[in-house]
Amino acid sequence: MTVVYYTSTHFLDLSLDIINVLKRQVQLHVFIEVTSASKKSTVADIESFPEGKILASPAELLTEKSYAELAPYFEGTVSVHFVIHRHQTGFSWSTLQASKQVWNFIKPFEPQIVHFEGYTLRTVGLLPFLLSVKKVFLTVHDPVPHTGEGSWKISLPNFLFFNLSVKKYIILYSEFAAKLFATNYNKVKAQKVIVKMRPYSYYKKAKVTDEAVTKHLLFFGRLSPYKGVDVLLQAMQNVIQQFPNEKLVIAGKSTNGYKLPEDQISQLANNIEVINRYITNDELIELIAGAKFIICPYLDATQSGVLMTAYASNVPVIASNVGSFPEYIFHNITGLLTPPANHAELAKEIASALNKNHYQELEHNLTALNAQQSWEQSLAPVLKAYSS
Secondary structure (H helix, E strand, O other): OEEEEEEEHHHHHHHHHHHHHHOOOOEEEEEEEEEHHHOOOOOOOEOOOOOOOOEEOHHHHEOHHHHHHHHHHHOOOOEEEEEEEOOOOOOOHHHHHHHHHHHHHHHHHOOOEEEEOOOOHHHHHHHHHHHHOOEEEEEOOOOOOOOOOOOHHHHHHHHHHHOOOOEEEEEEOOHHHHHHHHHHOOOOOOEEEEOOOOOOHHHHOOOOOHHHHOOEEEEEOOEOHHHOHHHHHHHHHHHHHHOOOOOEEEEOOEOOOOOOOHHHHHHOOOOEEEEOOOOOHHHHHHHHHOEEEEEEOOOOOOOOHHHHHHHHOOOOEEEEOOOOHHHHOOEOOOEEEEOOOOHHHHHHHHHHHHHHHHHHHHHHHHHHHHOOOOHHHHOHHHHHHHHO
16 A cells, blocks of 8 residues: 655654654655745754755755654655745745645555645645545644634635545544534544554654753743743742742743743743743753653643653643643643643642652653553554555
8 A cells, every 4th residue: 555644844753653653554655844944843953955956855955963863764664755845935836836746756656545744735736636546634733723823824724625525534633632623624524533642752762961960840842822821930930939949941932923921030030941942852852851840831722742742751741621631641640730721720730749759750650651552553543544
């Protein structure tokens, strides 16, 4: 069976594990969409684009270090190409040209299945070519956009792909996402496949220096309105009164016009460090390894790549009881859950994790649970749907 797996650098940390499983079961061709703005997104590290190329191999595009880290995942596939988009807009003549070149490469081996790990305006150019494919798999990461992130650039691709006249399967990464999809797209005729996310193995293999022994509390990821950073800062004022030596690190770049509440930060000047910029993989790995636990005070959520990144290092997470967090965090066993937008309750859970080093017990339980689960188990429903 020949399968095309189409992803992007935004999802590459997740996609590496999916590629690692699929390549053992099917003839797999991989395409990774990259833009000028996503050259250093998640686990990819790209300095520049080769002149005049739309399709480029990993060896041509990735830095030497990044290629060495990612090459083992690509070994065993039939082919891997990055799809280069230089144009800033999501839909343009150049994006259509890129789609045509992708299809010209794909067409000779007549794939039975095209599997999209998300899709955007840049992917729309592939729609006419998909009519000759037996099955199309569409991964929907967020059936409903996060607070402050809704846009026609999201709704239009959804409309076009959901109405594509081919056999479709919708992949969702939680029961919560499946219910959300059923509520908002009840007219979409497609079989739903639920895949349980597992820790991202890329971060398991990373080497950590001795600097990571300094233990802090950590919030990481892009800074956006729905992330609840202001709630966390309010909670920390109460936490610091009980644990005056604790330090919180906020690491990530502001997006969607979000601005950190500087007045709250100034009140915690001695107990907080803000790194408001792009965080390299090496920096992130050090920050996670040096964390007692991760805090995700989100106002809303679907599933969380932050959670799977933390779990790769067996670091427990305190999260709002929203989205799929309750499916992946067992309260007071592998992590802690708290009501959203409630700084007083969040402060109580943070204090609970710190009291008598309770976070170490959570870490022990999480480590045992992670050892029992695998991406092979999670992707079994996808492989079954491939061959059904």
